[in-house]
Amino acid sequence: MSQLFTPKNAERKIFRLAIFQDGIWDMQIGGMIVLFSFYPVTRRLLGPGWNLVLIFGLLGFLLAIGAMLKRNVSNPRMGLVKYGKKQKSRLLTMRLIIFGIFLASSTLAIALILQVFRGPDWGAKTPEWLQMLDMDIVFGLFVVAIFSLVSVVFRMWRPFIYGLLLGGGLVASGALTVFGGPEFQYPFAIAGGIILAIGLGIFLHFVRTYQIPVEEA
Amino acid sequence: MVNPETQDTELHPLTNIDRVIHAPARLMMMTYLYVVESVDFIFLMRLTGLTWGNLSSHLSKLEEEEYVNIEKQFIQKKSHTMVSLTEKGRQAFREYKQLLLQVLTDLPE
Numbered sequence: 641m642s643q644l645f646t647p648k649n650a651e652r653k654i655f656r657l658a659i660f661q662d663g664i665w666d667m668q669i670g671g672m673i674v675l676f677s678f679y680p681v682t683r684r685l686l687g688p689g690w691n692l693v694l695i696f697g698l699l700g701f702l703l704a705i706g707a708m709l710k711r712n713v714s715n716p717r718m719g720l721v722k723y724g725k726k727q728k729s730r731l732l733t734m735r736l737i738i739f740g741i742f743l744a745s746s747t748l749a750i751a752l753i754l755q756v757f758r759g760p761d762w763g764a765k766t767p768e769w770l771q772m773l774d775m776d777i778v779f780g781l782f783v784v785a786i787f788s789l790v791s792v793v794f795r796m797w798r799p800f801i802y803g804l805l806l807g808g809g810l811v812a813s814g815a816l817t818v819f820g821g822p823e824f825q826y827p828f829a830i831a832g833g834i835i836l837a838i839g840l841g842i843f844l845h846f847v848r849t850y851q852i853p854v855e856e857a
Numbered sequence: 858m859v860n861p862e863t864q865d866t867e868l869h870p871l872t873n874i875d876r877v878i879h880a881p882a883r884l885m886m887m888t889y890l891y892v893v894e895s896v897d898f899i900f901l902m903r904l905t906g907l908t909w910g911n912l913s914s915h916l917s918k919l920e921e922e923e924y925v926n927i928e929k930q931f932i933q934k935k936s937h938t939m940v941s942l943t944e945k946g947r948q949a950f951r952e953y954k955q956l957l958l959q960v961l962t963d964l965p966e
Contacts, residue, residue: 645885651892657903711933719900720937724893853899853909 666839673832745782776814895941
């Protein structure tokens with residue numbers, strides 16, 4: 641069924657075109673995930689200090705590339721939009737909710753580290769795999785929740801699928817690490833790689849589909 | 858058209874409808890412009906799916922009625938033709954909506 645043309649749906653379409661149509665968002669998310677999945681390896685090779693420098697340096701590079709593509713490739717093809725007060729406040733609310741979910745899951749993770757919820761018989765009653773993976777499951781659910789929210793707000797399936805991929809990748813990577821698997825987080829990296837590839841595909845399709853318009857005489 | 862002999866403005870509210878907004882392409886443009894502060898010409902073209910020429914002609918019509926404001930702006934050192942609704946345009950769009958609601962709300966199934 642086609643969507644009704646209402647101001648609300650018009651607003652959603654504006655957001656989708658302005659933020660998601662060119663695939664840059666997807667490439668940045670995928671790139672970041674791939675980057676973070678190398679974290680344990682580079683940490684061992686470089687030590688914690690230099691590793692942070694490397695990771696944040698590459699993260700900055702990734703964001704700069706994204707901004708450059710947006711400015712020089714996407715904007716001339718898609719154009720620009722200045723949001724009204726309502727849109728700005730909606731985007732801000734969404735960011736605040738995402739931050740809230742992040743804060744809640746971090747608090748939960750810290751509580752798990754400090755064993756707040758673990759009663760005296762935690763070890764006896766809880767399966768071993770859950771004891772080992774509780775943090776990964778919390779962060780996995782947090783990732784799924786955030787991407788689902790984005791999916792619902794913009795009425796798009798893509799972020800939801802990314803959430804499932806990343807959440808699943810996080811838990812699977814945690815399981816591999818805990819149970820003596822490889823140091824490199826393959827599942828997380830593969831999830832990031834898939835998102836990066838999807839983003840690249842969307843970007844190439846975008847560049848082919850949306851030519852820079854030439855003013856008619 | 859309403860027959861002048863039977864014309865009764867109270868019973869024919871649709872005769873007062875704003876025909877500048879009522880055209881489908883312009884209605885779509887006005888709806889998009891209503892929900893943002895401003896968009897550039899290219900973004901409006903992508904949103905509506907209209908061609909350059911078509912969009913230009915509809916925008917000229919809206920500009921003639923002073924419903925939209927069109928101005929060149931330099932953003933990130935590049936020139937953009939930014940389009941926004943004027944206060945008169947917003948008011949006209951609200952009145953158009955009211956009129957349509959008035960006509961359609963009590964329509965029997």
